[in-house]
Amino acid sequence: MKLVLLGPPGSGKGTQAEKLSKEFNILKISTGDILRDAVHSNTELGRRVKEYLLKGRLVPDEIILDLMSQKLGNLKGFILDGFPRTLPQAIGLEKRTDIDFVVAFVLPNTTVISRLSKRRVCIKCGAVYSLDANPPLRKNICDRCGSKLRIRDDDKKSTIRKRFLVYKRETKPLEDFYKKKKILRYLDGNGSADEVYRRLKKLISNKV
Ligand code: AP5
Numbered sequence: 001m002k003l004v005l006l007g008p009p010g011s012g013k014g015t016q017a018e019k020l021s022k023e024f025n026i027l028k029i030s031t032g033d034i035l036r037d038a039v040h041s042n043t044e045l046g047r048r049v050k051e052y053l054l055k056g057r058l059v060p061d062e063i064i065l066d067l068m069s070q071k072l073g074n075l076k077g078f079i080l081d082g083f084p085r086t087l088p089q090a091i092g093l094e095k096r097t098d099i100d101f102v103v104a105f106v107l108p109n110t111t112v113i114s115r116l117s118k119r120r121v122c123i124k125c126g127a128v129y130s131l132d133a134n135p136p137l138r139k140n141i142c143d144r145c146g147s148k149l150r151i152r153d154d155d156k157k158s159t160i161r162k163r164f165l166v167y168k169r170e171t172k173p174l175e176d177f178y179k180k181k182k183i184l185r186y187l188d189g190n191g192s193a194d195e196v197y198r199r200l201k202k203l204i205s206n207k208v
Contacts, residue, residue: 001026001207002097004080006174007105009163010112010119011189012196014128017081019197029071030081031064033126036152040123056154056162058085058170065092072096085171090178100207102178103200107189109164116160120149133193 001024005013014030021028035053038046045067052059068083069092084090093099118131122142129136129149136142140149154163178184185203189196 001077001079001204002100003078003204003207004084004093004099004102004178005082005105006102006171006178007189008109008112008167009160010116011105011107012115012193013081013105015193016197016200017079018128019193020079020200026077026079027075028079028081029068029083031059031068031083031085032081034067034071035059037126054153054159056159056166058166061086061088061092064089068093069096084174087173087177090174099183101204102174102184103187103203104175104178104184105187105189111190113160116155119152119155121152122147123150 003020003026005017007013014032017028017030020026035045035049039050039053040046045063048063049059051057064083064085065088068089072078075097080093084093115130115133118133120129120131120136120140121127122129122145124147125142125145127142127144128134129142136149141147142149154160175184187196187200187203
């Protein structure tokens with residue numbers, strides 16, 4: 001299966017991608033995770049993209065397309081979380097491979113803003129928690145690797161606002177792009193992660 005998850009910041013793309021990837025053993029590729037890792041490890045890529053992430057701006061298309069062309073190679077199946085995010089990226093992806101479905105998450109801004117304010121992440125292993133929906137067993141400690149949890153750098157209020165504006169301007173128009181290709185499916189992102197997951201599986205059931 002070749003799947004793209006599209007949705008505003010905090011809509012649950014990463015959470016759902018992780019579930020699908022585990023259950024069906026499909027590779028999940030999250031551009032946000034790759035870029036954050038690169039920043040954390042202070043690689044050349046990390047140094048080039050650090051300021052964009054901090055400010056909630058999109059990393060330039062050339063950098064992303066280059067990165068994704070290496071990651072996609074000749075993969076037969078994948079779940080893309082956070083890519084494509086602009087029209088040039090969508091066109092770049094289309095030139096490389098076909099896509100079965102693009103799933104667009106739908107939920108109110110108030111819900112996603114509240115989810116982002118409760119998100120905590122492990123900088124070491126990348127695990128994601130929610131203070132109310134999916135809290136760690138020990139306060140501020142990662143269940144998986146025992147490291148300290150943090151608020152993501154771009155989850156500060158002013159940066160969240162910027163990320164939403166960027167999403168509306170650059171990424172939301174992709175819904176029309178994929179609607180015309182008849183591969184867009186809307187997903188109600190309200191409710192618990194398990195409820196959303198059940199709906200997601202129904203939407204793509206003829207491909208998994
Ligand atoms: P990226 O990491 O992709 O950020 P994003 O799209 O803003 O999405 P998030 O990771 O914030 O949220 P999510 O939808 O994955 O939600 P999650 O599952 O974590 O990108 C970060 C930055 O990298 C960008 O701003 C940009 O600078 C750069 N970048 C990345 N890709 C790029 C590209 N292609 N081009 C250019 N630049 C790029 O859930 C959020 C919280 O809610 C968590 O705490 C979770 O536990 C909780 N939660 C999830 N589901 C539920 C539920 N159903 N109920 C209650 N809580 C829930």
